Amino acid sequence: MAPYDIVQRYNAILHNHPSGDIKPSYQDMEYAKFLQKQGIGFFITNNGADKLNTVTPPVVIFKNKKINEEEIREVLSPNGVLSKNKEDFEFREGQIEMSIEVAKSFNDNRIAILEAGTGTGKxxxxxxxxxxxxxxxxxxVVISTNTINLQSQILNKDIPIVKKILNSDINAVLIKGRKNYLCKLKLLNLQSELEFERDNREMNEILNWAQNSSTGCVDELSYIPNNNVWDKVSSDNDFCVGRRCSFxxxxxxxxxRRKASESNILIVNHHILFADIEIRSLGKGLDENLLLPPYRKIIFDEAHNIEKSANSFFTNQFSKSGFYKFIANYRVKSGKSFLSSIANKFLKSxxxxxxxxxxxISEDINNSFNLLNASSFEIFEKINDYIKNILDKKEYFLRNGSINNLQYRIRxxxxxSREFNDYLIEPLSILGKNIGQFNKSYGLLCDSLDSLSEKVAAKYEFDIKxxxxxxxxxETFQSSITALLNSSPDDNAAWFDIFGKPEDPLFTLNVSPVNIGQILKDKLYDVFDSIVFTSATLSVDNKFNFFKNITGLSLVNNKTITEKIYDSPFDYLTQVLFxxxxxxxxxxxxYYNDKLNEYLKDxxxxxxxxxxVLFTSYNQLQKSYSDVAPYLEKIGLRSYYQGEMQKEKLLDSFKNDISSNLFATDSFWEGVDAPGDTLKYVVLTKLPFRMPNEPIEEAKIEDIQKKGLNPFNDYTLPKAVIRFKQGFGRLIRTKKDYGIVALLDSxxxxxxxxxxFFRxxxxxxxxxGNSGEMKKEIAQHLKDMSDK
Known part of the structure; x- marks a missing residue:
């Protein structure tokens, strides 16, 4: 029977009597009386769930208890609890004000947009x-972030402090996507030599690790496994048989997930949260235990990434390589697929x-597979003709003989058009139907498994599952094709990512919503009680208009939205020279490249x-690095570049070598901390305007024009300002940091x-002034600060 610490979260308990006798026992009655005092109902059912006995109905609807403002002041005030439990405590007025505002949003079911400058302690x-x-x-309460680094900080640094000062026994749980976890059923599949080659060293390492793993999480591995290898053993929603699984x-x-159900603080990333929100929007409601257990309060940290994260999640994709990877699972005659191995095993039974x-399997499924496989050649040949026609008309670049990241917008x-219908829509529709036919044959195979005798079914239980x-x-793959083809060109941006060899190109077809705001309003803002958005970079010119417009918050009219900015407590006027x-x-x-590189060297x-040194394009990064790095090497300064090694290792190498330099682009403009002497100088080589020819950006700009607005002033410019603030923010991470930020864009x-940008x-x-004068200013600032 469920213990009270779990039951207390719900309005009722449903207790199973396997015997079929649903009369309450003495123990049942005693527990029911106890729960009744708490307003919690008690029901008894049988195994078939076709009988129900209401012992005591739920009688109380709980009313939320509000957070008192003084409770927060007692913790965060100059002489509060935190000051007595944190050695490096510094009183921050903005921290108290922000904390009270979060409490108000919870108390009154509000939405809050809270920008907290670096060092506020958000x-x-x-x-x-x-x-x-x-x-x-x-x-x-769910706390959603964009980066692993912040999740780690919250879980390992901040939450232990909070639990200590509040004397709380509430545990926080980090929720990871199911792909992070090992699947024991898949593992058994491999150990039975289904899809497993004995000479696969990496797979053997994973199998050895799995025997002693306590969590089955990929993070336990001392290395990042190859995606194709990890896919063979990782948890997969389509593969999961739920409660029918022996494991x-x-x-x-x-x-x-059980740990998550027992916790009241959940830490997730934006993608997992959007996935859970999407499932709930399809009719599951707020009280179901889905990807996440039930919740009604959400805090988005790193909220400036909400639009990008939501666009990514709600984008539908189809690729040629993805299709062939999918059908490889069902190739009977290959000798390596799971079906081939099971067929051989069954034949020798x-x-x-x-x-x-x-x-x-060997005849019906194989024949059906061959029809699907053979038809795909003709289908992709037709699509390839369309892709090659694009390549004939559009300029592209090659890297090592392959097309270098060509994006082609489909207006x-x-x-x-008839041509697009004939060469893409119709072929993909036929492919979807052919997958449906294959599914029918496969369904008959599954039906035949249900007719096996009980003894035989038990012997081959794992194979059947x-x-x-x-x-x-x-079914999932077929549905994804249907969803993509049913997308409206009025509401979505569509484009090809084209790569591979020009003579036989590969492609991914993408369809992404242009206006993510309406989706977020319908599935998020109108549904959940309280939502807090926070980041160091949400405002432009001290206003939140841009953030509200791109996230759909400007559409909200049934909730109070609070907007606050809490300035950083750091002394930028003393610490930073711009x-x-x-x-x-x-x-x-x-002449830009030569002058830029000369300035960087000096x-x-x-x-x-x-x-x-932060760039807005990898091409410019390469040109500058190839010229500047050798010069710096000669004077004893090591330089790294993004792409040289895995990101975490690259950042560690930079931090460990205090005099080193790092040339980087997009992902290093935010979420990267290098406090102390390791970072004294941040160079922004260019104002970070997004390329207007990126398909989704282009579509958003066109949509803004249709609304009679100015695309540059209302979208491109404010987006660049947010990015600029993020780049600037890399320099000062603690009150002891100091240095220079240079912008090399006149x-x-x-x-x-x-x-x-300046405001x-x-x-x-x-x-x-001129470059020589700036060099002197830099030298003087470093001298002044080192003398202090």
Whole structure:
């Protein structure tokens, strides 16, 4: 029977009597009386769930207990509980104010947009009211982030402090996607030599690790496994048979979910949260235990990534390589697929009804597979003709003989054209139908398994479950094609990613919603009680209009939205020198590259390294690195570049070599911390405007134009300002940090919009002049700070 610490979260308990006698026992009655006092109902059912005895009905609807503002002040005030339990405690007025605002959003079911400057202590500011709410109301709070680094900080650094100062026994659980967990049924499949080659060293290492793993999580491995290898053993929704699995009770994923059900603080990433929200929007409601257990309060940290994360999640995709990877699972005659191995095993069983199944696989399923496989050649040949026609008309670049990341936008007129219909829509529709036909044959195989005698079915239980699990994959793949083809060109952006050899190109067809805001309003803002958005970079010119517009918050009219900015407590005016040389030409100039590289050599030599050089394109990064790095090497300064090694290892190498330099692009503009002497100089080589020819960006800009707005002022510019703030924020991470930020894009000085970038930064020292003068200013600032 469920213990009270679990039952108390619900309105009623359903107790099973396997005997079929649903009369309450003495113990049942005693427990029911106890629960009745708490307003919790008690019901008894049988194994078939066709009988129900209401012992005591639920009688109380719980009313939420609000967080008192004074509770927060008692913790975060200058002489509060936190000050007595944290050695490096510093009182921060913004932290108290933010924490109170989070509490108000929980108390009054509000939406809150809270920008907290670096050093505010925003994690503790929202964790304290989250823990107070969870304790008072026995209600779950979900904290969603964009990066693993922040999740690790919250779980391992911040939450232990919060639990200590609040004397709380509430555990927080980090929820990871199911792909992170080992599947024991798949593992058995491999150990039975299904899909497993004995000379596969990496697979052997995983199998050895699996025998002693306590969590089955990929993070336990000392290396990052190859995706194709990990796919063979990782948990998979299509493969999962749920409670019918013999490993259900010991399943690593299910154990993690049970821990989540027992916790009131859940830490997730944006993608998992959107996946759970999407399932709930399809009719599952807020009280079901789905990817996540039930919750009504959400805190989005790193909220500036919400639009991007939501767009990514709601994008439908289809690829040629993905299709062939999918059907490889069902290739009977290959000798390596799971079906081939099972058919051979069944054939040697000596049991007539099992041998008959083997014949069904070898003949019926194989024939159906061959029809699907053969038809795909003609289908993809037709699609390839269309792709090659694109390559004939559009300029592209080769890297090592392969097409280098070509994106081709499919506009509405093209999507609706006869040619696109004949060469893409119709072939993919036929492919979807052919997959459906294959599914029918496969379904007959599954039906025949149900007619096996009980003794034989028990003997081959695992094989039967594996065969049935793979039917889910067929249905999911077919559904994804249908969803993609049913997408409206009025509401979505469509494009090809084209890669591979020009003579036989590969492609991914993408369809992504242009207006993610309406989706978020319908599935998120109108559904959940309280939502807090926080980040150090949400506002533009001290306003949240842009953030509200791109996330759909501007559409909300049935909830109060609170907007607050909490300034950083750091002394930027003393700590930071911002320089902007006037003699570096605009980025589109022929002379820009040479002048840029010359400036980098001179100023990095002056700082003695310890530099981030942030680019907006990998192409420019390569051109600068190839010229600047050898020069710096000669004077004893090591330089790294993004792509040289895995990101975490690259950052560790940079931190460990204090005088080293790191040349990086997109992902290093945010979420990267290098406090202390390891980073003294951040160079922003260019204002971070997104490329307007990226398909989704292009579609959003066109949509803004249709609404009568200015695409540059209302979208491109504010998006660049947010990115600019993120790049600037890499320098100062603690109160002891100091250094220089340089912007090598003269447009910030010559264009009218330049002032907007400056107004969005904290006030700091500023210098502008020729490169030589900037070099002197840099030297003086470093001297002044080192003397202090």
């Amino acid at each position: 994690s503790l500011a929202y964790l304290i009211p989250a823990y107070l709410w969870a304790k008072k109301n026995n209600e779950r 259900y009770e010991s399943c690593f994923l299910q154990i993690s 000596g049991i007539q009804e099992i041998e008959k199944i083997s014949v069904t 509405k007129e093209e999507w609706l 594996i065969i049935k699990a793979f039917q889910n994959k067929i 320089v902007s040389p006037v003699d570096i030409p605009e980025p589109n100039s022929y 100023t990095i030599e002056e700082t003695g390294g310890s530099t981030f 447009r910030v000085l010559t264009k009218s919009y330049g002032k907007l 969005s930064l904290p006030r700091c020292k500023f210098a502008s």
